[in-house]
Amino acid sequence: MQAKIRLLHERIHTIRREFHFQTAHQLCNDVGMIFAEDLNLKMMSRGMLAKHCLDAAWGNFLDILKWVCWKRGVFFAKVDPNGTSQTCPQCGAHTGKKELSQRVHECDECGYITDRDVAAAQVVMQRGLVAVGHTVILPVEEGCLAPR
Numbered sequence: 001m002q003a004k005i006r007l008l009h010e011r012i013h014t015i016r017r018e019f020h021f022q023t024a025h026q027l028c029n030d031v032g033m034i035f036a037e038d039l040n041l042k043m044m045s046r047g048m049l050a051k052h053c054l055d056a057a058w059g060n061f062l063d064i065l066k067w068v069c070w071k072r073g074v075f076f077a078k079v080d081p082n083g084t085s086q087t088c089p090q091c092g093a094h095t096g097k098k099e100l101s102q103r104v105h106e107c108d109e110c111g112y113i114t115d116r117d118v119a120a121a122q123v124v125m126q127r128g129l130v131a132v133g134h135t136v137i138l139p140v141e142e143g144c145l146a147p148r
């Protein structure tokens with residue numbers, strides 16, 4: 001029985017690893033740069049998202065992604081994760097803490113509305129671009145607001 005369980009765990013590990021490699025390659029097919037939040041996974045594994053983080057083996061995925069990026073010539077960097085879900089990607093305003101159940105980003109300053117995860121990803125991208133020395137002009141500064 002124990003040997004069977006061990007085999008099952010190995011199989012899960014292999015399938016997960018293959019999935020991580022496939023996903024990393026797919027991401028690299030589409031872009032020249034990838035930025036990820038530099039999350040403290042040890043801290044999170046003690047918090048309420050613990051099970052999700054550990055199950056998804058997020059840290060392993062990031063290691064694989066970093067390696068695949070290097071192999072494929074795609075730039076990879078981690079960025080400061082603080083407040084990515086509390087910043088408006090359109091105008092840069094601080095929008096306050098969102099509850100996990102709040103799935104929509106809605107900015108009181110500029111009226112930008114989008115999915116919460118999309119907004120956070122846009123902030124991560126802007127931080128990454130700034131970190132590598134690109135000038136990031138927020139859509140509001142450019143006078144080019146997203147259609148509402």
Ligand SMILES: [Zn+2]
Pocket residue numbers: 088089090091092093107108109110111112
């Ligand atoms: Zn805004």
